Amino acid sequence: MAHVEPNRSGLLEKLFVPTLSEAHSRTLVADAGVLVSSWASAETAQQAAQAAQTLGFPVAVKLCGDAIAHKTERGLVRLKLTDAASVEAAAAELLAAALPEDGPVNLLISPMVTGNRELIAGLVRDEQFGACVMLGVGGVLAEAIGDVAFRLAPLSPLDAQELIDDLASQTLLGAFRGEPAVDRSTLVSILCALSTLAQDPNIVSVDLNPLIVTDGQPVAVDALVEVAEAQS
Amino acid sequence: MTRNLSPLFEPSGVVVAGVSSHPGKFGFVVLHNLLSCGYQGQIFALGRSSGTLLDQPVIASLDEVPQDAAELLVVCTPPDANEELLRAAAARGIKAVFMVTGGYSEAGPEGAKAEARLVALANDLGLVLAGPNGQGLVSPPIGLCAQIVAPYPPRGRIGVASQSGNFVSAFENYATQTGIGISRAVSAGNAAATSLADYLEWFADDPETDVALCYIEGLKDGRAFAERVRQITPHLPVVVVKGGATSGGQKAAASHTGSLATNDRVFDGVARQAGLVRAATIESAFEAAATLATQPLPSGGQTLVLTTAGGWGVITADAITRHRRLNLAPLPKDLQASIDQLLPPRWSRNNPVDFAGGETRDTIPEILNLAATHPDIDAIVQLGLGIQGNTAALTRLGPFYPDHGLERIVDFHERQERRYAEAAAEASSKHHTPVLVASEIAATDPRNPMVQAVKDSGRLCYASADRAVEALGHLVSYAQWRNARR
Numbered sequence: 001m002a003h004v005e006p007n008r009s010g011l012l013e014k015l016f017v018p019t020l021s022e023a024h025s026r027t028l029v030a031d032a033g034v035l036v037s038s039w040a041s042a043e044t045a046q047q048a049a050q051a052a053q054t055l056g057f058p059v060a061v062k063l064c065g066d067a068i069a070h071k072t073e074r075g076l077v078r079l080k081l082t083d084a085a086s087v088e089a090a091a092a093e094l095l096a097a098a099l100p101e102d103g104p105v106n107l108l109i110s111p112m113v114t115g116n117r118e119l120i121a122g123l124v125r126d127e128q129f130g131a132c133v134m135l136g137v138g139g140v141l142a143e144a145i146g147d148v149a150f151r152l153a154p155l156s157p158l159d160a161q162e163l164i165d166d167l168a169s170q171t172l173l174g175a176f177r178g179e180p181a182v183d184r185s186t187l188v189s190i191l192c193a194l195s196t197l198a199q200d201p202n203i204v205s206v207d208l209n210p211l212i213v214t215d216g217q218p219v220a221v222d223a224l225v226e227v228a229e230a231q232s
Numbered sequence: 233m234t235r236n237l238s239p240l241f242e243p244s245g246v247v248v249a250g251v252s253s254h255p256g257k258f259g260f261v262v263l264h265n266l267l268s269c270g271y272q273g274q275i276f277a278l279g280r281s282s283g284t285l286l287d288q289p290v291i292a293s294l295d296e297v298p299q300d301a302a303e304l305l306v307v308c309t310p311p312d313a314n315e316e317l318l319r320a321a322a323a324r325g326i327k328a329v330f331m332v333t334g335g336y337s338e339a340g341p342e343g344a345k346a347e348a349r350l351v352a353l354a355n356d357l358g359l360v361l362a363g364p365n366g367q368g369l370v371s372p373p374i375g376l377c378a379q380i381v382a383p384y385p386p387r388g389r390i391g392v393a394s395q396s397g398n399f400v401s402a403f404e405n406y407a408t409q410t411g412i413g414i415s416r417a418v419s420a421g422n423a424a425a426t427s428l429a430d431y432l433e434w435f436a437d438d439p440e441t442d443v444a445l446c447y448i449e450g451l452k453d454g455r456a457f458a459e460r461v462r463q464i465t466p467h468l469p470v471v472v473v474k475g476g477a478t479s480g481g482q483k484a485a486a487s488h489t490g491s492l493a494t495n496d497r498v499f500d501g502v503a504r505q506a507g508l509v510r511a512a513t514i515e516s517a518f519e520a521a522a523t524l525a526t527q528p529l530p531s532g533g534q535t536l537v538l539t540t541a542g543g544w545g546v547i548t549a550d551a552i553t554r555h556r557r558l559n560l561a562p563l564p565k566d567l568q569a570s571i572d573q574l575l576p577p578r579w580s581r582n583n584p585v586d587f588a589g590g591e592t593r594d595t596i597p598e599i600l601n602l603a604a605t606h607p608d609i610d611a612i613v614q615l616g617l618g619i620q621g622n623t624a625a626l627t628r629l630g631p632f633y634p635d636h637g638l639e640r641i642v643d644f645h646e647r648q649e650r651r652y653a654e655a656a657a658e659a660s661s662k663h664h665t666p667v668l669v670a671s672e673i674a675a676t677d678p679r680n681p682m683v684q685a686v687k688d689s690g691r692l693c694y695a696s697a698d699r700a701v702e703a704l705g706h707l708v709s710y711a712q713w714r715n716a717r718r
Contacts, residue, residue, distance in 0.1 A: 122489025126498050128454030134489050148492045150501030152458060158716055159505050166504060168556075207489045226490075 018204070018226055021064040022071070022108050025223035029206060033193035035186065036220045037212075039110040048091035049084040051109040058082045058112045060221075063094040065105035069224060072140075080112055113221050116177050118210035119187075121218075123153065123194045125205065131198035133160075133191050137169050138210040145169075151191075153198035160191040180216035187218055202228050235426070237434040239327035240360055241371045241416050245274035245302030246378060247294065247326065249317055250309035250333075251285055258332055258380045259308040262368065263288065266306075269384045270375030274301055293320075300325035306368070306378045307331045311346050315353055322357035329354065331363035332380060337422050338365050351425045366421025367397025370404070372414055373440045379419070388413020389525045391441035393431035395420050396475070399447040402514050403521075411687045412522040415440040427452070429460040436468040444468055445521040447514070449475040458502045465507030466717060469524045469710050472508050473517040474499055507713045509706045519699060520706040522692045527666040530610040531715070533708040534561035536603050537584035540591060540616030545584030548613055548670075548697040555701060557709045564608045574598055587616075593648065597655035604659035604667060611666040611708065612659075613700050617652050618673035618682040620645035625677065646681045653685035653693075660691075666707060669693050670700035 020028065023041050030036045040051035041064070052059045063076040071077050076097060078090040091107050098105045120138030125131050133155055136148030149166035151159050164187055167173065173182045190208070197203050205226040211218040246266060252259035263277050267286055276297050279290045291297070294317070305321045307314060311333060318329060336347035347364065354361035362369070368379025372387035381397060385407035394400045397419035407414045415438065420428055428446055435441040444464075451457045464470060476495075503510040509524070511517035535558050539545035552558045563583045571585065574595050580586035585603075587595065596617075603609050624645035627638050634642075653669060660667035673680045674693040686693035694700035 120488060120492075122492075124489045124493045126454070126493060128451060128495070129458060129498055129502055130455045132493065132498055132501065134492060136492060142488055143491060146492065148497060149504075150493065150498045151505045152455070152502055155505070162504060162713075162716075163501070166501070205490055209488050 018229060019066060019069045020225040020227060021066045021068070021106075022062060022223060023064050023106070024066070025206075025225040026220070028203075028225055029193065029197070029208065029220065029223045032197050034190050034208060034220050034223075035217065036223065037110050037113045039108055042091070042107045042109060045088045045091035045095065045107075048107045048109050049088040052081065052087040053084055055109060055111045059087060060110050060112055061087055061090050061094060062108045062110075063098060063102075063105055064108045065098070065102045067101065067103050068105070069226075071222075110221065113212045113214050113219050115212040115214040116179060117172055117182070117213040119182075119213065119218055120148070120207070120209040121187075121190055121194060121211055121220075122208060123198050123203070123206040131195075133163070133194045133198070135163055135167065135187070135191060137167065137172060142209065153195040155191065155195045157188050157192060160188040160195075163191060164188070179213070182213050182218060183216045190218065190220075204228055234433040234437055235360065235430050237328070237360060237426070237431065239303040240330065240362055240369065240418075240426075241376070241434075241438075242374055243273060243302065243304035243328065243376070244300075245276070245297075246271070246304045246306060246376070247276040247278055247297055247302045247321070248306045248308065248378075249278045250307065250313075251277040251279040251290060252308075253281065253285055257308075260285075261380045262306055262308060262332065262378055265368075265377040265379060265382075265384065269370075269377035271377070272375060276302060294324050295320075297324050303327045304378070305329045307333055307364075309333060311335045311343070311364075314350060318350070318353055318357060318359060322359055326359070328360035329362065330366065330369055330378060331361065331421065332366060332368060333363070334365040336364045337424065347422065347424050354425055361425040362418060363421035364424060366419040367400060369416065369418040370414065371416050381419075383408050385417070386411060386413035387415070389415055389440070389442035390521050391415045391431075391435035391438065391444045392417035392446070393420055393428050393435070393444065394418070394447040395423065395428065395449040396447050397421070399473075399514060403445060403518055406515070406518040406522075410518075410522060410692050411690070412526060412692055415442075427457075429457050432461060432464050432468070432470060436464045441468070443521045443524040444470040445517060446470060446472045447475065447517075448472055454499075454502070458506050461508060462506040466714060469521075470508050471511055471517050471521045471524065471706070472503060473511050473514055474503075504713070507710065507717075509710050511706065516699075516702055519692065519694070519703045523666075523668070523703040523707050524710065526691045527668065527707060528660065528664040529711040529714070530666050530708055531711065532610040533558040533705075533712070534608060534610040535559065535704065536561050536563075536606075536609045536612050538587075538596075538599060538603065538612060538614045539584050540587050540589070540596070540619065542586050542588070544615040544697055545580070545586050548615060548701060549584050551698050551701040552613075555705045557705045557712065558611075558701065561609055564606055567602060567606050567609075570602050571599060584615075596652050597659075600655050600659040600667065601663075604663040604665040609665065611704055612668070613697060613704065614652075614656050614667055614669045615671065615697055617656075617669060618649065618671045618677075618680050621649040621680040621682050622673060622677065624649075625680070649680065649682035650685040653682050653689060656686070657689035657691055666704065668700040668704055670695070670697045672696055 042048040118139035131153040207224040250259040337344040385404040576590040675695040
């Protein structure tokens with residue numbers, strides 16, 4: 001399996017683009033303490049199929065690169081692939097869809113995480129107030145619903161608890177459609193992890209969208225880290 | 233470190249620079265107001281023409297002010313005169329300047345340069361500089377009214393700092409109407425040298441101030457403001473209303489988080505984290521501040537509704553249920569049993585406690601007392617008062633008064649109304665439970681004896697149940713924030 005391990009220590013210094021690939025972003029947020037879904041990277045369609053077999057079906061396959069910030073909008077995400085053949089076919093299509101300006105790309109394979117609820121969490125640097133941590137109702141309708149709340153970083157665990165309480169959709173956080181309530185302590189640790197990431201001035205923003213709630217646990221199935229332009 | 237703003241709010245003497253004999257000019261109005269509201273310190277009128285103005289000698293130079301006889305200078309002269317004025321003032325022992333004069337940074341780049349020079353000069357001279365382009369300040373504990381607006385509010389416990397002079401006026405109007413008074417009020421103007429955070433920090437140490445009330449339009453450094461304010465809010469509740477809170481459109485941003493981060497949402501989060509009480513409107517902000525200034529802090533949001541009128545109870549129960557910070561308390565069994573002893577069986581036997589017309593002369597005070605003492609009840613909204621007073625008013629004005637026994641019944645109704653209002657304030661103070669009395673009669677007939685008695689008790693009679701619930705929500709929200717950090 002071709003799992004590309006990013007060079008963590010030198011990761012940010014070497015970049016010339018404002019976003020990190022999903023693979024790099026996942027590594028960064030996982031190191032900070034965010035629970036992310038398991039995943040593997042692959043260079044070729046065959047490697048992607050092998051990785052999928054190891055991870056277990058169904059899987060999602062995405063085209064990844066530091067210059068690709070919005071995979072969904074560009075159709076670079078294939079979901080719910082149930083066998084090696086479909087993974088290989090999807091992976092070949094994705095590699096073919098890469099544009100020259102995307103630069104180096106690879107494939108990211110991740111098992112489908114199932115859950116009825118999606119949240120969004122992130123870090124943003126506000127012009128007036130500086131680093132802010134956000135939590136909200138996530139998924140493709142996040143902007144339309146707009147049920148989000150913010151706190152300044154650094155935030156305390158108490159601030160994080162109150163941030164969770166600020167969401168209007170509290171029923172969504174309780175027991176829901178046969179699924180247990182969202183584990184608030186995990187949410188608190190995600191928010192505190194984002195607060196920790198805010199201490200790195202090179203990190204401009206972080207987007208965990210969505211966090212899928214599976215068996216009560218919010219798991220990041222995508223991550224996007226925006227970084228300051230590298231100094232040359 | 234808190235800046236010493238005492239020379240601004242408690243000056244030993246005041247000089248008004250730029251007095252004018254024209255009653256429409258700021259220089260006249262400031263002098264008039266200063267001479268009219270009971271200020272006991274010495275007042276000096278500095279102007280170009282000699283003689284007297286409002287029976288006050290006009291002096292031509294600050295040299296005529298004895299050394300250290302005045303601590304505050306209120307400036308209404310044009311910008312080009314003011315740098316020299318500041319130097320002369322400092323030499324006479326003046327410690328604070330309120331600059332009413334406009335034409336500074338709000339007027340363009342040249343004005344901004346003049347403002348920067350003014351700030352640098354004030355710093356060099358060790359002067360507190362408020363404004364420029366501000367409408368003035370009041371300090372009722374010492375009878376100081378140095379403003380170009382009105383009214384002069386009654387003395388009370390609310391400290392106002394506002395980025396709009398007009399809203400200083402608005403809060404003073406509400407204070408005058410309700411009797412919930414002001415300790416200090418200042419229009420920050422361009423806030424060139426003294427910012428909202430400076431005023432709030434001083435209010436936090438001010439023995440006259442229990443609550444701060446703030447109108448914010450723009451912050452030069454939002455993070456610094458948030459960090460300073462959260463040092464204040466554990467001791468002094470700060471109510472804010474924010475202008476320019478909506479964003480004209482979502483920002484283009486690389487991340488979804490970025491596009492969701494509107495000014496309003498970020499400010500809302502900052503406010504909650506810092507323990508600020510954020511009100512949506514000017515009116516609601518005043519009522520939140522008035523509530524924090526006059527009601528005890530509750531330990532939670534379990535709310536009981538007492539009513540003599542069914543419909544108001546239902547509407548209020550809805551408003552409480554909808555409110556995120558409040559709960560309609562389940563009626564405790566022992567309280568129900570006690571009320572059973574006091575009311576005929578048709579009462580609601582639920583929360584809202586609807587007396588269903590079964591009350592006799594002592595019922596309302598007795599039930600108020602029982603409810604305010606109960607450990608499972610954090611706060612009470614009292615409705616349906618004022619009805620007897622309304623009836624009395626109609627009877628008193630009718631053709632049959634005072635015969636047919638009407639004098640006696642009118643007298644009884646009016647006495648009872650006063651008693652209810654006093655009982656609400658007493659039960660609240662004695663048992664440290666907020667009791668908010670709400671009635672539309674507060675607005676429709678402020679002379680109603682119940683409304684008058686609530687005012688006399690130093691509290692606010694809320695003009696509707698919904699407004700009482702909103703104010704209570706702010707009170708509970710602040711209490712919970714503070715309790716969580718103890």
